[in-house]
Amino acid sequence: MEIKEVKEAVKGSIHKNLSGVFHASIVGILVLIQFGLIIYLSYVLRGYTVYIYSFLQVLSVIIIIALVNDNRNVSYKISWICIIAAFPITGHIMYMLWGNSRIKKMDKVVLEKLAKGFSYLEQDPDVVEDFQEYYPDMLRMTTYLNTNHFPLYKNNQVDYYPMAEEAFEAIFEEIDKAKKFILVNFFIIGEGALWDRMHKSLLTKINEGVKVLFLYDDFGAMLRTSRHFKRNLEKEGFEVRVFNPIHRYTDKLYMNYRSHQKIVVIDGNIGFTGGMNLADEYVNLVPRFGLWKDNAIRLEGDAVWGLTVTFLQMWEASEASRPVDYEQFRPTKTFQSSNVFCQVFSDGPANNPRNPMEDFYYQMIYHAKKVLYITTPYLIIEDSMRDALATAAAGGVDVRIITPYIPDKKNVKILTYYHYGVLLEAGVRIFEYKPGFIHAKTMLTEDSAIVGTMNMDYRSFHLHYECGVWICNHEIISEIKDDLLATMEESHEVVLEEWKTRPLYIKIYEKVLNVFSTLM
Numbered sequence: 001m002e003i004k005e006v007k008e009a010v011k012g013s014i015h016k017n018l019s020g021v022f023h024a025s026i027v028g029i030l031v032l033i034q035f036g037l038i039i040y041l042s043y044v045l046r047g048y049t050v051y052i053y054s055f056l057q058v059l060s061v062i063i064i065i066a067l068v069n070d071n072r073n074v075s076y077k078i079s080w081i082c083i084i085a086a087f088p089i090t091g092h093i094m095y096m097l098w099g100n101s102r103i104k105k106m107d108k109v110v111l112e113k114l115a116k117g118f119s120y121l122e123q124d125p126d127v128v129e130d131f132q133e134y135y136p137d138m139l140r141m142t143t144y145l146n147t148n149h150f151p152l153y154k155n156n157q158v159d160y161y162p163m164a165e166e167a168f169e170a171i172f173e174e175i176d177k178a179k180k181f182i183l184v185n186f187f188i189i190g191e192g193a194l195w196d197r198m199h200k201s202l203l204t205k206i207n208e209g210v211k212v213l214f215l216y217d218d219f220g221a222m223l224r225t226s227r228h229f230k231r232n233l234e235k236e237g238f239e240v241r242v243f244n245p246i247h248r249y250t251d252k253l254y255m256n257y258r259s260h261q262k263i264v265v266i267d268g269n270i271g272f273t274g275g276m277n278l279a280d281e282y283v284n285l286v287p288r289f290g291l292w293k294d295n296a297i298r299l300e301g302d303a304v305w306g307l308t309v310t311f312l313q314m315w316e317a318s319e320a321s322r323p324v325d326y327e328q329f330r331p332t333k334t335f336q337s338s339n340v341f342c343q344v345f346s347d348g349p350a351n352n353p354r355n356p357m358e359d360f361y362y363q364m365i366y367h368a369k370k371v372l373y374i375t376t377p378y379l380i381i382e383d384s385m386r387d388a389l390a391t392a393a394a395g396g397v398d399v400r401i402i403t404p405y406i407p408d409k410k411n412v413k414i415l416t417y418y419h420y421g422v423l424l425e426a427g428v429r430i431f432e433y434k435p436g437f438i439h440a441k442t443m444l445t446e447d448s449a450i451v452g453t454m455n456m457d458y459r460s461f462h463l464h465y466e467c468g469v470w471i472c473n474h475e476i477i478s479e480i481k482d483d484l485l486a487t488m489e490e491s492h493e494v495v496l497e498e499w500k501t502r503p504l505y506i507k508i509y510e511k512v513l514n515v516f517s518t519l520m
Contacts, residue, residue: 060084063095074383082515110317110350110465117313118149120326121306127154131341135447135472141363142343145470148356150345155335156301158342158469158476160451162483164276165283167296168194174266174298175201180332181211183265183311187258187453189221189229190279192286198278206237214238215315216278217259218245224279241318243465257349259318260464262296262453263311268331271299271307273467274451275439282439289406290436293487295375295480297451297469299342301335306344310467313346341472347454348465357454357468358461361443362388368397368445373484375402375442379416380457380517386419390426398429402487404439405432412457415517417502418510424496431491438487441468442480448472449480458518 063084067077080095123146131152132139142152161167175182182205189195202212214233221229221242233240243259264272274296281288299307308329316324347357365372365388372392379401381389393399401423407413420430443450452468454460471477 107350113313113316117309120309121149121151123151127152130154134339141367144363145343145345150343152341152343153303154341155338156299156303156340156342158340158471159298160476160479161296164294164296167274167276168283170298171264171272172201174270178205178210178266180267181329183213185215185261185263185311186278187217187220187260188277188279189216190224192280194280194283194285195278203236212238213315214240215318217243219258241315243314243318258464259314260453261467263307265308265311268308268329269300269304269333271304272296273469275441275453289408292436293433293438293440295440295442295451303342303344310344310346314465343470346467349463355461357466364443364445365389365392368392371446372397372399373444375438375440376456377404377439378412378455378457379403379419381419386422389423389428393427400429402431402433402438402491404437405434405492406436408437411513414510415513418514420494420499424499430494431488432494433487433491435490444480449477
């Protein structure tokens with residue numbers, strides 16, 4: 001039964017599981033207790049105000065000097081300086097607990113697993129030589145990704161899906177054909193009609209002897225799956241791992257570091273990635289914020305190995321004591337020759353302060369000569385990113401950005417709207433997707449495009465593990481461009497005069513929000 005038929009036969013749902021809510025509440029209470037202890041400590045020590053004040057003055061200078069010389073981004077530094085200034089005692093303690101840059105145990109584990117995975121990725125120099133013949137002015141870009149352990153591949157076939165419904169139909173079709181193994185990784189798992197179909201399809205393949213590795217993020221699934229979700233799957237033959245259980249890190253903000261990747265790989269030959277999650281609203285089985293628009297790609301060819309390695313890196317990082325043999329997940333066939341060039345790349349907080357994904361976005365912006373189209377649900381960008389977009393528009397590039405008309409988070413929408421001003425003044429055209437919520441993450445120039453899981457905000461670039469595929473092929477780029485242009489036709493274009501007329505209280509509120517944008 002196709003999703004279109006499911007829509008007519010089954011009513012989707014957004015299920016909040018009570019055990020998940022209870023779990024989240026317990027974690028929240030533990031965090032609040034920590035805040036309470038900090039405040040109580042301030043109360044107890046009030047009799048030593050003069051000494052404490054002098055000490056805090058010195059400590060403030062030390063922390064500010066450390067922050068100024070920290071190689072993390074400016075917004076992060078400003079946020080912590082504001083917190084320290086606003087909360088003289090608690091702010092310092094919060095910074096010592098959560099703001100310092102010490103390498104955490106989880107970072108070390110992830111870096112070890114990333115290094116192991118990268119050892120299975122090798123660049124074929126002949127592919128780079130062929131790429132240079134087709135795209136001589138983009139050699140710098142592919143070299144940058146390769147320097148960060150992400151090889152360039154050819155011999156690929158890419159199918160683009162403008163909506164998640166179409167992507168999931170293709171996923172189910174390929175799952176039904178699986179012979180050896182299936183790798184599945186999503187950020188959000190929501191039990192409902194879509195999950196029921198996925199569960200049934202995967203269980204059928206397990207009963208046929210196909211290995212299924214199922215990975216998901218604890219935070220993304222906690223509220224919308226049953227208490228024994230993982231245990232029940234394992235009883236059915238699934239191999240299951242959960243990334244970064246949040247109860248382990250209530251004393252640190254590492255619980256804020258999530259795996260936002262979405263990957264499905266079948267037999268090492270076919271892979272999928274995009275913005276969608278495994279829940280009913282992503283395929284419009286239930287209206288949550290109007291029509292939900294996501295996009296995704298189906299990748300068949302040599303580049304699928306990049307998606308496989310990305311999956312296995314996070315799989316191993318999710319349970320350090322159980323290593324995996326990468327070789328058993330190699331492709332099972334030889335692919336037809338083609339000049340569709342692709343590079344799979346990924347990023348995450350363990351890499352900080354290096355951020356290859358964010359840096360590559362800058363390269364895309366600076367490389368654009370005629371066209372730069374972007375879709376993002378959240379446009380909470382750094383000053384340097386804003387200036388790069390404005391500079392491109394001022395230089396004659398047709399820069400267009402599509403964001404949601406109906407927000408999923410009101411404060412994020414306010415901040416997104418706040419960032420329109422400088423961009424509109426520079427000539428950037430901004431469209432809000434009128435039918436509802438656009439969750440697709442896309443960047444396109446005249447020569448190449450990125451389709452992946454990352455948003456254009458601090459959280460994606462610095463706190464989440466993300467992945468994407470850089471595609472170089474004019475036919476595919478044209479197909480993606482047509483979808484984006486069609487989306488603009490359905491959107492409301494925001495103009496500078498309209499932006500200036502927002503209420504005064506919003507203008508004040510957004511400036512306050514912007515100070516803490518990296519913490520949202």
